[in-house]
Amino acid sequence: MDDKRILLDYGSGGKASQRLISELFMHHFDNPMLTQMDDAAFLNIQGPLSMSTDTFTVDPIFFPGGNIGSLAVHGTVNDVAMLGAKPLYLSCAYIIEEGLEFSVLEEIVISMAKAAKEAGVAIVTGDTKVVPKGTVDKIFINTTGVGQMIVEDYPSGSKARPGDAVIISGTMGDHGLTILAQREGLTFDTPVESDCASLNGLTQRLIEEVGDIHVLRDPTRGGLATTLNEIAGQSGVGIDVEEDAIPVNDGVRSGCSFLGMDPLYLANEGKLICILPGDKADKALELLRSEPLGTGAVCIGTVTEDNAGKVILVTPLGGRRMLNMLEGEQLPRIC
Amino acid sequence: MDDKRILLDYGSGGKASQRLISELFMHHFDNPMLTQMDDAAFLNIQGPLSMSTDTFTVDPIFFPGGNIGSLAVHGTVNDVAMLGAKPLYLSCAYIIEEGLEFSVLEEIVISMAKAAKEAGVAIVTGDTKVVPKGTVDKIFINTTGVGQMIVEDYPSGSKARPGDAVIISGTMGDHGLTILAQREGLTFDTPVESDCASLNGLTQRLIEEVGDIHVLRDPTRGGLATTLNEIAGQSGVGIDVEEDAIPVNDGVRSGCSFLGMDPLYLANEGKLICILPGDKADKALELLRSEPLGTGAVCIGTVTEDNAGKVILVTPLGGRRMLNMLEGEQLPRIC
The missing domain is CATH 3.30.1330.10 (PurM-like, N-terminal domain)
Incomplete structure (x- = not known):
């Protein structure tokens, strides 16, 4: 060769x-x-x-x-x-x-x-x-x-139930912003890097050690906002998300602000969404945070009976606004 | 939509x-x-x-x-x-x-x-x-x-044995010549048509009703010549093929002659090679010929101990020449 x-x-x-x-x-x-x-x-x-x-x-x-x-x-x-x-x-x-x-x-x-x-x-x-x-x-x-x-009653986007906690394993938007910045030849004060990683170690531990996991999804194309909307639609439930609970890296935040992008719609390639009964949230967070790929895990919201099929973003000042699914194409060839 | x-x-x-x-x-x-x-x-x-x-x-x-x-x-x-x-x-x-x-x-x-x-x-x-x-x-x-x-001792290119019969399920070169003719805008007196078809009905019957199938392969890219060479190499055996036993449709034959192509190197997408003990050849042929996709099935040769790794084409006049593997690319985007 x-x-x-x-x-x-x-x-x-x-x-x-x-x-x-x-x-x-x-x-x-x-x-x-x-x-x-x-x-x-x-x-x-x-x-x-x-x-x-x-x-x-x-x-x-x-x-x-x-x-x-x-x-x-x-x-x-x-x-x-x-x-x-x-x-x-x-x-x-x-x-x-x-x-x-x-x-x-x-x-x-x-x-x-x-x-x-x-x-x-x-x-x-x-x-x-x-x-x-x-x-x-x-x-x-x-x-x-x-x-x-590895589990009989397997996680599915259709299994979110009112009262469930919505956990993400870390910061949002890293992969999408990194690709976009590379393509446009942009550099930021705080460097950005794709989060791409295999999450099967995390998911296996969540299933085997926490159990009763209702939903597992990785928010790739369309980002967190689109994936949560899919889940809300499939499960016929509402999802309330606390805006200021969602972690975003500084570089991604400033890149998004410069480019007019929303990190909640940017692809992630090494993060997961885990939805499970509220009383199991602490155990799941503890487990995720003990793993290198889950150190930034946080609970960002809850599943509700109201607003079926919709995702509501609760702002730091208590305002509530609909977080829609991505409508068109934000960024082709992101993955 | x-x-x-x-x-x-x-x-x-x-x-x-x-x-x-x-x-x-x-x-x-x-x-x-x-x-x-x-x-x-x-x-x-x-x-x-x-x-x-x-x-x-x-x-x-x-x-x-x-x-x-x-x-x-x-x-x-x-x-x-x-x-x-x-x-x-x-x-x-x-x-x-x-x-x-x-x-x-x-x-x-x-x-x-x-x-x-x-x-x-x-x-x-x-x-x-x-x-x-x-x-x-x-x-x-x-x-x-x-x-x-569906079978424990499954067919593999490495399982051809001296004395085995080499059967093909029908004419060679139809898919490759059809694509080439389309691309070049050529038409022939006898129309040509791709043979593309699913062969799982045939293979399942061969395995279940004939049994002891040593090799099953579909001669796609590189054609019959290349696939037989792969099998000879994997199994460490020689393969003798009777040139005039190999069926080629009239349209393919005249197209190949016009274009200077060899049907033995053209892709097939609905034909199989079956190699099995010589004493089972008749049963396999009978079964194949009873199926619409195998009506043209014939035995084209035998597996030999001599000439390990090589395929020998025996011409109608008794001449013997090496049938080599495809060297370069004859036809990109054939499948």
């Missing part, structure tokens, strides 16, 4: 593809399922399962805190985990623009291998398409994950 | 995305797993499993015999099935270029729903990214499938 750029040949299914697979993917993603080299991977897993898919088209492909590869692992690991499952296996499918530097692909693959190892998942099957220059922008990556369910 | 074109908003994760999901995807892919609307789908499946992924970038997106949507279902169903599994669930992830006509997406989605229904699989979870004009060519689709293993 001493070529400097990815050629169309690498996606042909022929000899060049074979070399790319054995010398790059096999080398970094090494595991017994992948090395079988059949059209599909044999997985010795017992059901029931959680399954989720996501394609990552983030621009730029490298950003403070991660890159498209680490994001592609974290993002799907998180979606699989939020249903109350232990993520185990990922597929990984690349669409690469002819001419991409080989070193760029290699750095992405190394990041994926590292992220997968940290999250305890194996990349077991894959696909590589190389398309002619101009038919895709650099590289897009799809990951699809499966995980084993 | 009376907009005529897909806007960036449709991939935002916000209200426009929700409408696209509920009015288009839910409507056509309707099933209880999908309608949960969580980040992941709950699958009540028992392991062990077969898992496979593929991204489809075919150009043009509509062609005689199918389109990118039906191909995306058939292709992944087939890969999952070839390991000796019953495909059950697919994820589906779209990357759509801003400005694509809504009617085009709708036609693709309808084809996917039909193909999934015919193959007996459910599309249970998905993702839609809309990217700015010029950053992807029209639409690319990833599907990832899981299936339940």
Whole structure:
């Protein structure tokens, strides 16, 4: 693999593809399922399962805190985990623009291998398409994950109940603002960095040690505001959120103020929303805060019977205003 | 959904995305797993499993015999099935270029729903990214499938044994030549059409009614020649193939002759290679020929101890020449 750029040949299914697979993917993603080299991977897993898919088209492909590869692992690991499952296996499918530097692909693959190892998942099957220059922008990556369910009565956006507490695991808007700042070439006094991370360690502990978790969601595209609206709609409940309880990093706050963005609508890639009975909130907060990825965990609100399907933001002065779902597109290619 | 074109908003994760999901995807892919609307789908499946992924970038997106949507279902169903599994669930992830006509997406989605229904699989979870004009060519689709293993000693490219018979289920080169002809604007006296189809009905019957199937593979990218070379390499055996036993449709034959292509290197999307003990060949052929997708099934050769790792083409005059793996890229965006 001493070529400097990815050629169309690498996606042909022929000899060049074979070399790319054995010398790059096999080398970094090494595991017994992948090395079988059949059209599909044999997985010795017992059901029931959680399954989720996501394609990552983030621009730029490298950003403070991660890159498209680490994001592609974290993002799907998180979606699989939020249903109350232990993520185990990922597929990984690349669409690469002819001419991409080989070193760029290699750095992405190394990041994926590292992220997968940290999250305890194996990349077991894959696909590589190389398309002619101009038919895709650099590289897009799809990951699809499966995980084993670890709880029978699993969390769902439809299970929020009046009286439940609404907890988030940390600051809002970091990923979205970081991507936007990179794209616009902006720097701030307080540097911003994507929060992208795999949250399956947190979700597994919440389920096994706190229990009775009604909802687990990661507020990605559309941000906290959109995800809470989805939950309110699915569960047929209202959600009251205390505006000044929502933590936002200084850099994100000033970036948002400069750009006229609202951090509540910006994507997060390493934060979760946990909704559970009010009397379990303290235990969940204690657990989250004991974990590096949950040190900033706070309770931001409660689930109500009133205002079904709506999210109400309670301002520091006691005012109440509707927090709507994102209407149009704030920021394409954020993930 | 009376907009005529897909806007960036449709991939935002916000209200426009929700409408696209509920009015288009839910409507056509309707099933209880999908309608949960969580980040992941709950699958009540028992392991062990077969898992496979593929991204489809075919150009043009509509062609005689199918389109990118039906191909995306058939292709992944087939890969999952070839390991000796019953495909059950697919994820589906779209990357759509801003400005694509809504009617085009709708036609693709309808084809996917039909193909999934015919193959007996459910599309249970998905993702839609809309990217700015010029950053992807029209639409690319990833599907990832899981299936339940139906045989303990499952078929694999590494299990061909000397004395085994090599069977193919029909004519070679139809998909590849069809795409190429479309792209070049060529027409032939005998029309050509993609063979794209789901083969899980055939594979399940072969496994359950014939048994002892050593290898099942579908010769897609790189064609029959490349796939047989992979098998010879994985199994450490030689493969002798009788050139004049390989069926090729008249249109494909004349198209290849005109364009200087070899049908043995062209992609197939609805044909399988089955390798099994020689004394079971007749039973397998009989079964395949009783199915609409296998009427053209023939035995094309045998597995040998000699020439390990190599495929030898035996010509009608008794000549023997090496049939190599595809070296470079013959035809990008074939699937």
